[in-house]
Amino acid sequence: MINNNRDKNYSEWYNEIINKSGLAEFSGIRGFMVIKPYGYSLWEIIKYELDKILKNSGHKNIYFPILISKSVFSKEKEHNKFFSEGCAIVTHSKIKKYNNKSIIDSESKLKEELIVRPTSESIIWNTYKKWIQSYKDLPVLLNQWGNAVRWEMRTKLFIRTSEFLWQEGHTAHSSKNEAMIEVKKILNIYTDFLKDFMAIPVIRGIKPHIDKFHGSENTYCIEALMQDGKSLQIGTTHFLGQNFSKAFNVKFTNFNGKKEYIWSTSWGMSTRLIGGLIMSHSDDKGLIIPPKIAPIHIVIIPIYDNEEKKNFLIEKISKKLISILSINKLRVKYDDRKMFTPGWKFNEYEIKGIPIRISIGKNEIKEKKVEIFRRDTCNKIYHLLDSRLPKFIIELLNDIQKNIYKKALNRTMKSIIKIDCFNEFKNHINNFGGFILSHWDGTYETGKIIQKKTEATIRCIPFDYGKEEGKCIYSGKYSPQRVIFSKSY
């Protein structure tokens, strides 16, 4: 049972879901998270599926060190300035005992401080310059799975933690056009991944310049709407232009024998995906996990009887069902622990968001059927214990996947609204949240004033909405198209 109510206290509901489902907890060091077995198995599946897609699209994996020397880190000025505001710095290499206390050995001070990577552009571009000489070496399409550390002021499990796990792609291209294509291609890969695997609909767009990745020319993003009406930036891709190749002096010789700076991109999605997943789908009974990324698709719970004979039959039938489902590549768990009652187990797996639960007891044996519970709707279905059952379950999983997406899509689409009056805008954002399509004059100042007065920010200039000219909702000045406003995480 989740005690907090989604509608009343969203933040505490979110924390309770994570705690009770066993996904993660804070570690005792501010902002750093322990990902527990169930949470990590979820991350492993997300990683496995996304990794497969990235490899299929021509990317290879690499691994760069977690530490970056201060001088390398400092070379690209804009990105350096920004990340310098909050990073972890390694300065010493030894600890010694002094008056029975552990203290840093000042003699072990490093000649040059090392930065725990907040992102890897600098070290990667410092290395790429050794790898790239000719147009024949291009494109470089690499991806890294790792962690990053950013000294965050205010943290929230999975949504913003001081250390997070992610993938960061870093590509090098011979032309601006090719780099632009890459940035948009990855954004579409992310969009499809969110839709097809995580069942999360997103809005694609470009970040206003005031909100782009520092060191990039442009940042593209996908934004997802959470159940409390706030937006979450769930993935980004950056067109870095020639900023990093110039900062690290990475040139290639083109077809005509002339030297040119390289065009580059970077892009990433992180453990924030899990936060978005929780806030998109879960309800007051716990997590709801789309089958495609569920660590367990089906849990089978035997309901025991007093009579040994019947128990034997229950187990025999359960095990047969498990083997059939496993052959169909379904992840099945059989929970025959006798120290927990069926009711206890039902609650447990509902909190954990397992898509399908099957109960088998004396009633099922008598009537040669099974009780099937689907987590997304909490409906119970009965199906005969026959050869059509595996197919039925596979189709049911597909249906659950679709239904979870449909629900999130309806919620998101229903929230999108065009507003042209500032008072109406203010009221709407406070009462309903959601995505608001309004005109903006494109200036930093107007964006800030609107944020101060409404708490809403410009999430993105969307690709798929609001392509008409108009007047800024606040200043009345010219606006080339509508942008997406919302409160956000």
Add this chain to the structure above:
RNA sequence: CGGGGUAUAGCGUAGUUUGGUUAUCGCGCCUGGUUUGGGACCAGGAGGUCGUAGGUUCAAAUCCUGCUACCCCGACCA
């Protein structure tokens, strides 16, 4: 980083105002038994440097100070 709040067994808590026996209760945990169709029941048991470091006092969970962590609000937020 600023403002506010909190910290007592694995979790949730009483006790703190007004210092004074052996720190309260529930859940969980362990043992035995009966149970098992929506978080079972009975009996017995274990578990505490009261966040941490100091200070005041005959005496500190309780009063004072520093530190740390967590929660809420704000600032910040590829």
